[in-house]
Amino acid sequence: MTLARTAAAFAPLDTLAADLLPHVMDDAGDGSHDLSHLLRVWNNACRLQKEEGGDVRILLAAVLLHDCVRVEKNSPLRSQASALSAQRAREILRDLRWDEAAIEAVAHAVQAHSYSAQVTPQSVEAKIVQDADRLDAIGMIGVARCFYVAGRMGSALYEPLDPQAQARPLEDGRYALDHFPAKLLRLAEGFQTACGARLAGERQARMRDFLTGFLAEL
Template identity: 60%
Template sequence: MFDAKAFSPFESLAAKLTFYATEGDDGSHDLAHILRVFRNAMRIHATEGGDGRILAAAVLLHDCVGVEKSSPLRSKASTLAAQKASGILERLGWAADEIAAVAHAITTHSFSANITPETLEAKILQDADRLDAIGMVGAARCFYIGGRMASGLYDPFDPAAERRPLDDRRYAIDHFQTKLFKLADGFQTAAGRALAAERDKRLRDFLTAFMDEI
């Protein structure tokens, strides 16, 4: 059951925007993901500052267009979401400069888009979203997405890819090396980097334990 209080102190904004927050049935980009990113963002915001209302709107709408990881449109997903979010906020009477600020944050949050965030709010959103891709939640999301893409867990004869190219479309565990372990080095804020270091260690410890078990 939806509880706007979970998005304190932006309950009224969440009540208006969560209807648009997700699209499709991707459990790695559902309302639980939005809430986790919101909490990450508010934690960073408390240290780094920035406009909380702009940031909250960007968090709530950053995944308002759903594009599967395997889609050729994946790199355009954040741009499409920014365009949709701009229309939503315009209908709600937001000022043009505020809409532009939210749209920029949404456009630049995506790893696939590879666009540098220029504002503090955009940097915080990117950090908050990437925090959800590492650590224990990141491991869970990796395997969930692998299942959606019909990937295997790992190559039973060469799980560490010592004698083959990494292929994260075929084996979910390969995604740790192709992407997840690279994320911690790219965080934009000091608060985000500190949180990322903790979660990156958890992710690496997880892979060590996983390899030991198999």
Template identity: 60%
Template sequence: MTMMFKAEAFSPHESLAAELIPHATEGDDGSHDLAHILRVFRSAMRIHAAEGGKAHVLAAAVLLHDCVAVEKNSPLRAQASALAAEKASRILRELGWGDEDIADVAHAVTAHSFSANVPPETLEAKILQDADRLDAIGMVGVARCFYIAARLGSGLYDPFDPAAEDRPLDDKRYAIDHFQTKLFKLADGFQTRTGRELATARDKSLRDFLAAFMDEI
């Protein structure tokens, strides 16, 4: 697969994508790889079509929002988006971007992260946050949850108390605990009307999956 072919998947921002894709990801985390970037881009463009905003800023923020890799269990996890924003700013400055656009991209990148707990203040930041969180719920969210659990060495569930009725939830030990500790909370925090509409359907899929999973075990 050539770089140009990859860039064309990011139409109508393929020229920007060709410049930024080489910087878009680090490491070997399959939940934050180029496929994730592309899914977030498509969701962001879908929301942008309805909500507006500066398309070039949004596209750049999507392409660079995970340009620094920090594992989920790292003590630096809450700083990951700020580190990505710093790197994104350097990259865009080297490409000749203006200070205002760089600042807007940096804010969107910083605010997208759940762990950072930074409120998105611009429309582009709100759209990126929504688009990134859409990838954490629904069926793709289920797949990513179990992928990350396996990557970090977690079990699927507590065989003696899978619903955590008599124990504290612990998503570092059990994958399905992550549904309660984080994933089910995401749908209530969407920033745009279009994002909320998309999240409603995916949140239902997430809850239907867990109900079926619990029934099987």
């Protein structure tokens, strides 16, 4: 796919997308953080922006650059990933001659998007980016991404003798099913915008339905 065709998916900000996409097109073979993820997060952000407001230029830059430094889920540097991406975003935008206020707005949104970083978003754009990214981690897309990442990391589907961790601690680094109570089922509680919280509730309900069916088959 050509850069122009890819950038067109972000119209009417396709010119800005064309400037930024070359910095994020190498996904290192991670299908959970690839172009399709960026498009979904952007679509989520656009839906939120219609209700919550915010500068779409800041939003697009933050969405495209929020994972511009790749850190694997099982890396000891995982909690620093968003800070590293924020710093890289500053460098990219300075090269494009953005003004410092806009650069810092994007960098804050990038750093605050991460669950593991535990940075509270202060701006409407940062709140939207955090919510847009977390919406992609729950619902049926979230289910698919969870099992994809588990397979990529070499994890098992579930612990065979105690799949619901009733008599053992959760180990979501070893079992995909453990990641639902350990993190995914908690995400809907922390949404920053009213629109995001509403959409999160709908997606969490679908995720719980999946888990009910999955456990019934065990």
